[in-house]
Amino acid sequence: MAAPSTLRAAVPPFLYGTAWKEERTERLVTLALEAGFVGIDTANQRKHYYEAGVGAAVRAALASGAVSRERLFLQTKFTFADGQDHRLPYERGAGVATQVAQSFASSLEHLGTDYLDSYVLHGPSRRSGLAAPDWEAWRAMEALVRDGRCARLGVSNVSLGQLELLCAEAEIAPSFVQNRCYARQGWDRKVRELCAARGITYQGFSLLTANASELTQTPVARAAARTGRSPAEVVFRFALAVGMLPLTGTSSPEHMRLDLACSSFELSPAEVSAIERVSG
Secondary structure, eight states: OOOHHHHOOOOOSOEEEOTTOGGGHHHHHHHHHHHTOOEEEOOSOTTTOOHHHHHHHHHHHHHHTSSOTTTOEEEEEEOOGGGOOSOOSSOTTSOHHHHHHHHHHHHHHHHTOSOBSEEEEOSOSSSSSOOHHHHHHHHHHHHHHHTTSBSOEEEESOOHHHHHHHHHHOSSOOSEEEEEOOGGGTTTHHHHHHHHHHTOEEEEEOTTGGGTTGGGSHHHHHHHHHHTOOHHHHHHHHHHHTTEEEEEOOOOHHHHHHHHGGGGSOOOHHHHHHHHTOOO
C-alpha cells in the first residue's frame, strides 16, 4: 500500500462518530458507509468505543468494493489510562511514548489498515495547561507522521489555552481540534476562531445532544420552518456554514441520509448569525 502522502483521503464534510455503540458498532458503521459516509471517527478506548467493530465494518466495505481505502478517511485516538477502563490497549506501566506506539499498532490491527488519515490525542492529561505526559504523547504522535504511518494529527477535548500552548510548541501542528460544542458557550467560538486563524479544522461533536434546549428555540425553529427541514438538519447546516466539520452518531439510516444531505439547502446570513447567538 502506498504511503499516506500519496494515498491520504480528502477531509470529508461530515464524520460518522462511533462512541457508545458497543455490539451495534459493526452494523451501524456498515449502515453509515452504505449511506455514503466516507469519514469514520473512533478511538482505541474500549470504555466508550468498540474499535474492532468499526474495523470489521471497514474491512467488509473495502473487500466488497463499496468504498476504497483511498477515499475512506479513518480517524482514531490515543487515550491516556485515566480515560480508560481495565481493557487497556497498551501496557499500563510503560512510558507514554511506548503506550502511544502500542495503542497505534493496536488501532491499525483493529481497523485493518497500515496507515491512518488522522490520529488524535483524546484530551490532555489535565484540565489546564499541558503536562510532560501530553508532550511525550504528542512527540510520539509526531514521529508517526514522520514515519509515514499517519497523515495528520489532532487533539480533542481541549481548552483555548491548551490549544494555544500546543500550537506554539508543536513541531507538527494539529490539523484538527475535536470538541463537544455547546451553544450556551457560543458554540466554542474562541477555540473555533483560533482554529480558523491557524488553518485547523474544527470538528464539533454532541451538536444535538449537548444542545437539546437550543434546538427548540426561535432561531432554529424559524429556520426549520422556512427550509422545511428538521431542527437537527438546521444545526448541522449551521455547523457547516460557520466552518465546522460536524460529527453525527445517529443509529437511524434515514437520519444518516438526511445528515449527509444537509449541505443541499442554505441558511441565510441572518439565520446563521441568530443561531450563533442562541443560548440556553
